[in-house]
Amino acid sequence: MKFWLSISVFITSFIEGTLIFLPLTLVLLVLRRSIILAFFSGLLLDVLQVRPLGVTSLFFLVILAAITLYKKKLSIENPVFVSLVVFVSSFVYSLTFNRDLTGSFYQGLILTFLVAAYFLMSRILTKKVYKRSL
Amino acid sequence: MKKIIILLILSLLIIFLDRFGILSYPKGLIERGLSFRINFPNFENQEVKKLREENTKIMSQLVDQQNLKLENEALRIQLNAGRVTGEKNLIVAKVLGRTARAIFVDKGEKDGIAFGTNVLYENILVGRVVAVSQYRSKVELPTSSSSKIPAKTEHGAIGIVTGGPAGMFLDKVTLNEQISEDDLVLTAGNLSQENELSGYLPDLIIGKVTQVKRLESALFQQAQMQGPLDVSKLEFVFLVP
Numbered sequence: 001m002k003f004w005l006s007i008s009v010f011i012t013s014f015i016e017g018t019l020i021f022l023p024l025t026l027v028l029l030v031l032r033r034s035i036i037l038a039f040f041s042g043l044l045l046d047v048l049q050v051r052p053l054g055v056t057s058l059f060f061l062v063i064l065a066a067i068t069l070y071k072k073k074l075s076i077e078n079p080v081f082v083s084l085v086v087f088v089s090s091f092v093y094s095l096t097f098n099r100d101l102t103g104s105f106y107q108g109l110i111l112t113f114l115v116a117a118y119f120l121m122s123r124i125l126t127k128k129v130y131k132r133s134l
Numbered sequence: 135m136k137k138i139i140i141l142l143i144l145s146l147l148i149i150f151l152d153r154f155g156i157l158s159y160p161k162g163l164i165e166r167g168l169s170f171r172i173n174f175p176n177f178e179n180q181e182v183k184k185l186r187e188e189n190t191k192i193m194s195q196l197v198d199q200q201n202l203k204l205e206n207e208a209l210r211i212q213l214n215a216g217r218v219t220g221e222k223n224l225i226v227a228k229v230l231g232r233t234a235r236a237i238f239v240d241k242g243e244k245d246g247i248a249f250g251t252n253v254l255y256e257n258i259l260v261g262r263v264v265a266v267s268q269y270r271s272k273v274e275l276p277t278s279s280s281s282k283i284p285a286k287t288e289h290g291a292i293g294i295v296t297g298g299p300a301g302m303f304l305d306k307v308t309l310n311e312q313i314s315e316d317d318l319v320l321t322a323g324n325l326s327q328e329n330e331l332s333g334y335l336p337d338l339i340i341g342k343v344t345q346v347k348r349l350e351s352a353l354f355q356q357a358q359m360q361g362p363l364d365v366s367k368l369e370f371v372f373l374v375p
Contacts, residue, residue: 018231018238037139040215043148047164048231050238050265050272053157054148061145096237100279102299 005032013041017048021098023090027058027111030067030086031118051097051114059096079119087112093130158268162244164268169230208255208370219360232272232365235278235297236259239371243317246375250333252262253371258285258363259321259338260371262295271373276340276364277302284322285340287313294338295359302317302341304357307346313357317343335374 012024029038042057087108094104151157223295227239241247243266251263253273255259265272274281285295291311293304345358
């Protein structure tokens with residue numbers, strides 16, 4: 001599982017660094033909350049996007065630290081909470097590194113929509129599997 | 135939480151070390167490594183592996199040949215565009231990646247590239263270098279909302295080209311100036327590095343006007359523009375250090 005997660009994070013980092021400016025790696029990290037991967041994928045993104053080394057790692061780790069702090073107060077598996085975290089974090093991320101208010105807002109919305117679709121799909125699939133097992 | 139704090143401190147340390155260039159050697163190695171194709175390990179029998187390696191070698195030779203051909207063609211085009219850059223040396227750079235607002239090229243500080251270096255293709259402005267590392271540079275495209283290029287139309291109207299979600303547009307053109315559809319928009323040119331508007335070579339094509347938005351009550355008129363290049367298909371660009 002960790003191997004596939006690492007591969008996914010590496011691929012999304014590469015896509016993000018060469019094809020599209022959508023913080024896909026950030027979304028994956030918010031969903032999976034892997035601290036080590038946050039650190040290394042941040043470094044990889046810094047190299048690919050010509051940023052000062054360590055800046056993206058720092059950003060990812062701050063987001064994950066905030067999620068860990070709220071873990072005790074809120075259910076982090078709640079789709080509404082995760083969607084909200086994705087929207088806020090991707091908006092701040094894009095705004096920090098791209099300095100485009102409107103673009104960052106739209107990116108946040110697109111990613112929130114994708115995450116909501118992911119939760120919906122996984123719920124439907126889980127229901128189907130459960131029905132089959134009955 | 136303890137692990138996060140340790141990694142946070144490590145990140146801060148890396149930022150600090152990178153700021154003073156202490157990590158330039160390993161960073162350069164990674165950058166150079168990422169400029170090439172990444173090969174994943176495979177677990178096939180030796181003969182298949184050998185044949186595959188030979189095949190890959192031939193294919194890479196073909197790709198090299200194709201790249202040389204493209205580079206030659208691009209150089210030939212650029213030679214015709216010499217009037218814009220005058221005596222300045224041009225550096226050919228391969229496009230490594232692209233997003234909606236920027237492209238990444240395989241030339242950096244080691245090749246004499248610095249912040250503000252103009253990037254062109256033929257006589258067309260591709261963008262300007264906004265971030266540079268040893269072997270890599272980020273080029274901001276005119277479609278980026280943070281890009282502001284002093285420009286003029288072929289009929290002499292002066293304004294600023296900037297980007298946004300709807301593409302790029304010519305802004306801050308006074309109402310007494312005449313702009314019409316299909317007008318070519320060129321860089322006004324100001325090479326002194328005084329502010330965010332300076333640092334562009336003169337007379338480079340940015341695009342052409344597709345729609346004019348003129349309101350009598352407004353202070354300025356605006357024009358929607360279209361660039362002549364399809365950035366997603368660019369293989370090589372030229373940098374003017």
